[in-house]
Amino acid sequence: MKPCSVVVCGVGGQGVLLLARTLAEAAFIEGLDVVQSEIHGLAQRGGAVVAHVRFGSRVHSPLVDPYKADLLLSLEALEALRNRVYAGRKTSVVCNMLILPPPSAAAMRMKIPKLDEIKEAFAHAKLFEYVEAQRIAGEKGLPQGANMVVLGFSFGLGLLPLSEKGLLEAIKTVVPDRYIEKNIELFNVGRKVAESRK
Amino acid sequence: MGLKLNDLIASGEPGRKVLLLGNEAIARGAVEAGVSVAASYPGTPSSEIGLTLAQIAEQVGMYFEWSVNEKVAFETAAAAAMSGLRALAFMKHVGLNVAADAFVSLAYTGCPGGFLLVTADDPSCHSSQNEQDNRYYAKLALTPVLEPSTPHEAKEMTVRAYDLSEKHEMPFILRTTTRVSHTRGIVELGEARDRPKIGEYKKDWRRYVLIPANARVRRAVLLEKERDLREEAEKSEFNAVEEGEGEIGVITSGVSYCYVKEAARELGVSPPILKLGFTSPTPYSLIESFSKDLRAVLVVEELEPVLETEVRCTLQKSRLRVEVLGKMTEHIPRAYELNTGIVGAALAKSLGLEWTVEEIPEGKAKAPPRPPVLCPGCPHRGTAYILKQVVGDEAVYSGDIGCYSLVAIPPYNLMDNIHCMGASIGLANGFSKAQGRPVVALIGDSTFFHAGIPALINAVYNRHPMLVVVMDNRITAMTGFQPHPGTGMTATGAKAREVSIEDIAKACGADYVATFDPYDIDKGIAEVKKALSHEIPVLVARRPCAILEWREKRRRGEKPKVYHVDEDKCVGCLKCIRDTGCPALIAIGEKVQIEKELCAGCGLCARVCPTKAVEVVD
Ligand SMILES: Cc1ncc(C[n+]2csc(CCOP(=O)(O)OP(=O)(O)O)c2C)c(N)n1
Ligand code: SF4
Ligand code: SF4
Numbered sequence: 001m002k003p004c005s006v007v008v009c010g011v012g013g014q015g016v017l018l019l020a021r022t023l024a025e026a027a028f029i030e031g032l033d034v035v036q037s038e039i040h041g042l043a044q045r046g047g048a049v050v051a052h053v054r055f056g057s058r059v060h061s062p063l064v065d066p067y068k069a070d071l072l073l074s075l076e077a078l079e080a081l082r083n084r085v086y087a088g089r090k091t092s093v094v095c096n097m098l099i100l101p102p103p104s105a106a107a108m109r110m111k112i113p114k115l116d117e118i119k120e121a122f123a124h125a126k127l128f129e130y131v132e133a134q135r136i137a138g139e140k141g142l143p144q145g146a147n148m149v150v151l152g153f154s155f156g157l158g159l160l161p162l163s164e165k166g167l168l169e170a171i172k173t174v175v176p177d178r179y180i181e182k183n184i185e186l187f188n189v190g191r192k193v194a195e196s197r198k
Numbered sequence: 199m200g201l202k203l204n205d206l207i208a209s210g211e212p213g214r215k216v217l218l219l220g221n222e223a224i225a226r227g228a229v230e231a232g233v234s235v236a237a238s239y240p241g242t243p244s245s246e247i248g249l250t251l252a253q254i255a256e257q258v259g260m261y262f263e264w265s266v267n268e269k270v271a272f273e274t275a276a277a278a279a280m281s282g283l284r285a286l287a288f289m290k291h292v293g294l295n296v297a298a299d300a301f302v303s304l305a306y307t308g309c310p311g312g313f314l315l316v317t318a319d320d321p322s323c324h325s326s327q328n329e330q331d332n333r334y335y336a337k338l339a340l341t342p343v344l345e346p347s348t349p350h351e352a353k354e355m356t357v358r359a360y361d362l363s364e365k366h367e368m369p370f371i372l373r374t375t376t377r378v379s380h381t382r383g384i385v386e387l388g389e390a391r392d393r394p395k396i397g398e399y400k401k402d403w404r405r406y407v408l409i410p411a412n413a414r415v416r417r418a419v420l421l422e423k424e425r426d427l428r429e430e431a432e433k434s435e436f437n438a439v440e441e442g443e444g445e446i447g448v449i450t451s452g453v454s455y456c457y458v459k460e461a462a463r464e465l466g467v468s469p470p471i472l473k474l475g476f477t478s479p480t481p482y483s484l485i486e487s488f489s490k491d492l493r494a495v496l497v498v499e500e501l502e503p504v505l506e507t508e509v510r511c512t513l514q515k516s517r518l519r520v521e522v523l524g525k526m527t528e529h530i531p532r533a534y535e536l537n538t539g540i541v542g543a544a545l546a547k548s549l550g551l552e553w554t555v556e557e558i559p560e561g562k563a564k565a566p567p568r569p570p571v572l573c574p575g576c577p578h579r580g581t582a583y584i585l586k587q588v589v590g591d592e593a594v595y596s597g598d599i600g601c602y603s604l605v606a607i608p609p610y611n612l613m614d615n616i617h618c619m620g621a622s623i624g625l626a627n628g629f630s631k632a633q634g635r636p637v638v639a640l641i642g643d644s645t646f647f648h649a650g651i652p653a654l655i656n657a658v659y660n661r662h663p664m665l666v667v668v669m670d671n672r673i674t675a676m677t678g679f680q681p682h683p684g685t686g687m688t689a690t691g692a693k694a695r696e697v698s699i700e701d702i703a704k705a706c707g708a709d710y711v712a713t714f715d716p717y718d719i720d721k722g723i724a725e726v727k728k729a730l731s732h733e734i735p736v737l738v739a740r741r742p743c744a745i746l747e748w749r750e751k752r753r754r755g756e757k758p759k760v761y762h763v764d765e766d767k768c769v770g771c772l773k774c775i776r777d778t779g780c781p782a783l784i785a786i787g788e789k790v791q792i793e794k795e796l797c798a799g800c801g802l803c804a805r806v807c808p809t810k811a812v813e814v815v816d
Contacts, residue, residue, distance in 0.1 A: 047570035060456040082565035105566035106785040113563035121561030
């Protein structure tokens with residue numbers, strides 16, 4: 001299998017790294033070669049976070065190059081925009097329908113791009129879909145679970161060359177025990193939303 | 199999740215494959231190698247080695263400590279190796295600046311027990327104040343260096359380093375970079391060795407007492423060892439030639455190798471590659487035999503042209519006319535980390551090929567910057583606010599490194615310099631002599647223990663007036679919540695005697711020592727005013743990190759009191775956002791709202807609101 005490159009981004013505290021790890025574990029469970037890299041560092045919540053996951057028969061580089069992502073998964077729309085550099089014409093983008101304006105921008109009354117303007121910036125990409133992951137996860141009582149809705153949704157759209165079995169197994173490996181059930185539920189809701197959209 | 203993975207690292211069976219972070223792989227390597235003593239001071243990108251060892255040390259029978267700083271960590275581990283045990287010290291790249299003195303001496307004496315120093319370099323300064331290349335330290339102290347490309351290799355090299363270290367009685371360096379330390383990859387577990395708890399210190403005056411007469415002898419021994427270790431590098435399993443086509447070859451080390459492989463695949467070429475893992479002492483013969491039939495070699499490495507320089511020396515020494523391409527020929531940039539695109543362009547240029555990049559026109563919408571911010575309820579926010587009120591902007595604020603460094607950026611702008619750990623008080627010594635403004639030194643609790651104390655003693659001894667504020671959030675927060683001497687807890691969670699910052703300040707001779715709670719603004723303002731009437735006062739602003747508090751509360755099942763904005767009273771002046779920079783405050787339309795999921799209930803915004811629109815939710 002030729003390498004699949006995924007960039008996962010969002011805001012600190014949203015579960016970007018957990019989502020990236022789930023993808024990496026799923027690929028690993030399928031017997032693929034995997035590299036995943038992430039930037040840690042500041043313990044604070046609220047900063048921009050990005051992780052790269054690459055898998056295939058053989059992968060070397062831990063980083064996705066500009067314009068070379070197969071998939072850009074964003075848990076927040078402004079962060080999708082910040083990571084636009086990874087999106088080329090062959091990139092599919094799935095984005096949580098959520099804007100978290102940075103406090104500093106709000107204080108300076110900076111103009112915050114709107115959802116449709118952000119989508120417009122990805123006009124060149126192969127696909128750009130918003131999913132109401134935040135609303136869904138909130139309704140299901142686990143607002144931190146928007147990442148799983150995005151994952152399920154991407155899977156439902158057929159954007160992930162990974163099996164359902166592998167992904168569910170990965171969720172069980174990566175997510176703390178008491179949240180596994182909820183996370184799987186959110187994954188499934190995300191998938192159904194995608195199927196209804198096809 | 200954490201537990202499952204840590205169990206595998208502690209006791210996973212040989213042959214099993216696990217997905218591990220580079221740093222976790224190094225921790226596993228230490229388990230397999232039979233390391234008895236490990237010590238560190240936290241620092242990104244090395245910290246997860248310690249976060250992992252702290253969890254598993256007891257289980258595997260290893261001793262692990264977070265030391266007070268890198269020099270002490272290095273020395274703690276060095277003594278174990280001098281006593282015949284296998285020992286590990288690890289730190290971020292700049293940590294070695296602090297430990298350098300101890301490091302060079304250990305190279306001179308050597309040690310009978312295996313010793314590995316992991317230095318985690320940070321190209322692109324993802325979480326550091328500089329992007330120094332620590333391979334230069336190896337040249338300085340003539341110590342051997344292993345450079346892994348992947349997490350698996352990091353583990354393999356960790357294990358192998360101990361055999362080699364013991365064979366040559368020399369400390370080894372494992373040099374990682376962010377993209378190895380913080381990359382997750384497939385690691386195959388190996389057999390774990392026994393781990394003795396107690397070693398034996400064999401006295402050897404000529405070796406360990408580095409008075410000039412002995413040091414001179416050791417210098418000669420060191421040079422001899424360098425020769426032997428070069429032989430070792432020549433035949434190392436970590437140095438290998440990958441056969442290829444064409445008369446242009448590639449010599450590479452570390453994560454750069456991964457970019458070379460990826461770039462070659464994309465270009466559809468297969469140049470001969472010399473992959474070096476055991477990079478220092480330079481394997482001259484290997485480089486010579488690899489290069490001799492080539493027209494040119496492209497050297498691909500991150501940061502400084504360390505390897506490239508060695509390749510040039512080797513080829514010149516052996517009178518080979520092979521062109522060397524790399525940083526000195528501007529094929530590869532010197533600053534910042536590499537990626538496939540940068541390496542691909544260099545490789546294509548060397549081969550006379552084209553590296554194409556898709557062109558995407560810039561989009562109209564731009565993402566506003568999202569700098570890291572102090573968490574909601576962070577105690578450092580209150581301290582910054584208090585100082586702004588009393589001392590104002592007139593003073594020179596000598597800053598330091600930690601979460602509290604974020605008061606250096608808007609909306610607080612309360613640090614005029616951030617250099618290195620301990621420099622707040624260190625530089626304040628000079629500022630108080632060299633210029634006319636009042637001087638305030640802002641330092642974190644962990645940082646105070648790390649490097650603040652000698653500087654404070656100097657201020658007292660040489661009479662350098664300054665206000666020192668220790669921003670004590672009861673933890674080393676920035677690097678992932680490690681305990682330190684002020685917390686009353688050890689790395690592995692055992693109770694420890696709490697070292698009091700106030701007692702230290704008094705013992706150093708500070709003119710005035712007091713403590714305040716940064717949530718209690720009035721008391722804090724009064725304390726700062728009082729302190730300012732003294733020449734060298736030390737104030738301790740004490741309140742636990744809000745994340746820790748939040749975790750504690752959640753564990754106890756308590757809900758924090760939260761605030762909300764009364765829409766009718768809010769006039770949309772945004773003073774709360776401008777003064778506090780709290781991420782829980784969100785401007786929606788003309789009004790401000792408080793995100794109740796985020797609010798930690800510190801009440802600072804309620805205090806600054808001119809119309810008293812912020813109230814506690816009942
Ligand atoms: C020599 C050196 N070692 C380690 C680090 C990494 N580092 C940055 S800040 C910090 C400690 C911060 O702890 P503290 O002073 O308690 O401040 P807090 O983050 O808790 O506010 C560390 C370990 C560094 N920058 N330099
Ligand atoms: S982690 Fe703790 S110390 Fe750091 S910004 Fe957040 S609340 Fe403040
Ligand atoms: S009380 Fe105000 S400043 Fe404090 S955490 Fe809540 S919103 Fe932020």
